[in-house]
Amino acid sequence: MPVETSLVLIFSFSSWATEPPKPHPKIDPRAEELLKNACATLAAQKNLEFHAEITFDEVLPSGIKLQHAAALDLARQLPDRLAVAYASDLGSKRFWYNGKSATLPDSARKVYGTIPVESSIGGMLAKIQEKAGFAVALSDFAVANPSEILQRMSFGIYVGLGDVDGVTCDHLAFAGAEADFQIWLERGKQALPKKRDYLRQFSSVASIYSDLF
DSSP states (O other): OOOOOOOOEEOTTOSOEEOOOOOOOEEOHHHHHHHHHHHHHHHTOSEEEEEEEEEEEEEOTTSOEEEEEEEEEEEEETTTEEEEEEEETTEEEEEEEOSSEEEEEETTTTEEEEEEOOSOHHHHHHHHHHHHOOOOTTGGGTSSOGGGGGGGEEEEEEEEEEEETTEEEEEEEEEESSEEEEEEEESSSSOOEEEEEEEEEETTEEEEEEEEO
16 A cells, blocks of 8 residues: 665774764754654544545656555554555555454455454554565554654754645654655644655655645
8 A cells, every 4th residue: 555874984993893873863853842742642542533645656667657646544443453445546455453363355356365463553564564565554643652753764854834725734854764754734732744745765766655634
């Protein structure tokens, strides 16, 4: 479903090669606070449902990029219930987790697959990606602690105010080793996400996802 170089220093007074320490993340405190507040609002909801309109790129072997559209409906109940319906120009998928097993039906072939896994939603998502190479779109908003995404970011800034469908939002941008994303948070007490642009790097090919809530 619906966007490194290590450096070894050799000191003249030692025969050991030492890896330099990882640079400390440079994240604007305002951007971090706004994102954490939005994530806390999501995490506080035991039952959460949302709809997202998604556009994403497909890169052909020739290098040409095609843009496709998708729609996603997600419902989750903490700590271990999740259901997702996803429909795109390239096909449709449904997925659900009942706390004991994850199920992915294939309507076209009239078959389904299950993976036994008893865990939290976050633990289950990590296992099915490891075992089946299957990632659930926008599932980082469904886990118990969505702000964990900040641990994978090395840079973040507060961009300013932006408009999403007539709603004034705080616009934030973050970058990490494997992915970059921008997010627009509705201004106000809850500060829920209204839009996200996600750039993920797969080898030399970048996959870009734009999600509108």
